[in-house]
Amino acid sequence: MEAKIILNYKTYEQATGAKALSLAETCEQVASETGAEIIVCPQHADIHRITSSVDIPVYAQHIDNVGYGSNTGAVLPESIKDAGASGCLINHSEKRIKLADMEASIRKLRELNMTSIVCTNNIMVSKAAAALNPDYVAVEPPELIGSGISVSQSQPEIITGSVAAVKEVNPKVKVLTGAGISTGEDVSKAIELGTVGVLLASGVTKAENPTAVLKDLVSLI
Numbered sequence: 001m002e003a004k005i006i007l008n009y010k011t012y013e014q015a016t017g018a019k020a021l022s023l024a025e026t027c028e029q030v031a032s033e034t035g036a037e038i039i040v041c042p043q044h045a046d047i048h049r050i051t052s053s054v055d056i057p058v059y060a061q062h063i064d065n066v067g068y069g070s071n072t073g074a075v076l077p078e079s080i081k082d083a084g085a086s087g088c089l090i091n092h093s094e095k096r097i098k099l100a101d102m103e104a105s106i107r108k109l110r111e112l113n114m115t116s117i118v119c120t121n122n123i124m125v126s127k128a129a130a131a132l133n134p135d136y137v138a139v140e141p142p143e144l145i146g147s148g149i150s151v152s153q154s155q156p157e158i159i160t161g162s163v164a165a166v167k168e169v170n171p172k173v174k175v176l177t178g179a180g181i182s183t184g185e186d187v188s189k190a191i192e193l194g195t196v197g198v199l200l201a202s203g204v205t206k207a208e209n210p211t212a213v214l215k216d217l218v219s220l221i
Contacts, residue, residue, distance in 0.1 A: 003187060003221045004197030006176065007204050008061065008089065009042045015205045020046040021053055026210050028054045036218035041089055044075060051084025059087035059115065065101040077108045087115030093140060106134045117176065126162035130169040137166050138176035138199045156193050163194035188220040
């Protein structure tokens, strides 16, 4: 079985600046050794630093619905593309956006030939997101994010329900899952339930030995 491992750096100290690059290099090494597909999502300021040094895919954590012009402080989609990113998270539970902005972000990423991952928190939102035609929907119950309690083990019905709902609306959209994913068993269970990969963060970024954790995550896929 093949699966995507998508690592969200958030704004953790262990994944900022020089440490962000070091973690990306670790991910690339594990990907090279195991054949696994590992994607990193660093802070915007670290995208170019990372894409200039590693070959694994790099996604942004967020973009804004703006174009070139007077938009101080906004994240211009074209800027992350130019920095080397090849995809982006949309509507993460820590960065919710309006439906119109979600749709515009998906459309803009498609225009830029970049991958879109829309984050959702339940089956109904997953279904609604699928109608916007992103590349992926990533369902993450917010109460389990960073909890160490895996959604694939504790709430499998959210995953199977989202997979079914997304397939009903748009069979082209693939489903990812996240929240509490931290072991190879968690990943294997998520794949068994119908997803094509996982989105995770603290389980790797805060680990004393990220290499060992990453190797365990991909050990059963």
